[in-house]
Amino acid sequence: MRHRVGMLAFALALLAAPALAGPAFAGNAGEPTIEVTGAWARATPPRPPIGGAYLSIRNRGEAPDRLVGADSPVAKTAELHAHVRNGEVLSMVALADVEIRPGQTVEFAPGGLHVMLMGLSAPLKAGSVFPLTLRFAKAGAVTVEVAVRPIGAAGPEAMAPDGMVHDPAMHQQHMADPAHREMHESMHGPGQ
Numbered sequence: 001m002r003h004r005v006g007m008l009a010f011a012l013a014l015l016a017a018p019a020l021a022g023p024a025f026a027g028n029a030g031e032p033t034i035e036v037t038g039a040w041a042r043a044t045p046p047r048p049p050i051g052g053a054y055l056s057i058r059n060r061g062e063a064p065d066r067l068v069g070a071d072s073p074v075a076k077t078a079e080l081h082a083h084v085r086n087g088e089v090l091s092m093v094a095l096a097d098v099e100i101r102p103g104q105t106v107e108f109a110p111g112g113l114h115v116m117l118m119g120l121s122a123p124l125k126a127g128s129v130f131p132l133t134l135r136f137a138k139a140g141a142v143t144v145e146v147a148v149r150p151i152g153a154a155g156p157e158a159m160a161p162d163g164m165v166h167d168p169a170m171h172q173q174h175m176a177d178p179a180h181r182e183m184h185e186s187m188h189g190p191g192q
């Protein structure tokens with residue numbers, strides 16, 4: 001998985017435009033260049049009101065494009081996040097954008113890139129579906145339907161339970177931060 005990490009914390013604008021239902025493609029002149037597939041999210045407990053969405057983005061065009069933002073009617077805000085390791089601490093950072101080069105497929109998956117949904121209006125329920133609009137610098141808006149899977153789900157289908165390798169000592173330190181613990185539990189289920 002290769003992507004450019006523009007580490008500009010919380011620089012995403014709040015997009016007021018409503019999400020429009022539509023195909024999961026976008027591009028100029030009717031030629032789709034960006035394809036988004038396999039969008040899913042884990043069901044969430046009532047609190048905290050946050051969740052993560054995962055998907056895969058393919059650039060079928062001949063020029064690089066950048067994912068620059070996301071929004072969904074189910075959440076107040078949606079941010080592009082990555083997990084990064086600083087020494088022994090694994091944390092999440094907000095990205096200003098994610099580059100997708102021509103021919104490249106960028107995977108958003110547990111333990112790595114994800115679309116962080118913050119301020120959920122209601123918990124995400126397994127079996128339900130919600131729209132998520134991704135905004136690309138060149139291709140424009142792409143709206144996909146996100147399938148909500150059970151809290152313990154590892155992926156749209158069988159995958160490794162978690163992209164992260166949890167060293168026990170590091171994990172303990174990581175989980176000592178209450179805010180992060182909350183976030184972590186909402187994404188991976190409690191007690192992990």
Ligand SMILES: [Cu+2]
Pocket residue numbers: 052081082092114116
């Ligand atoms: Cu996150």
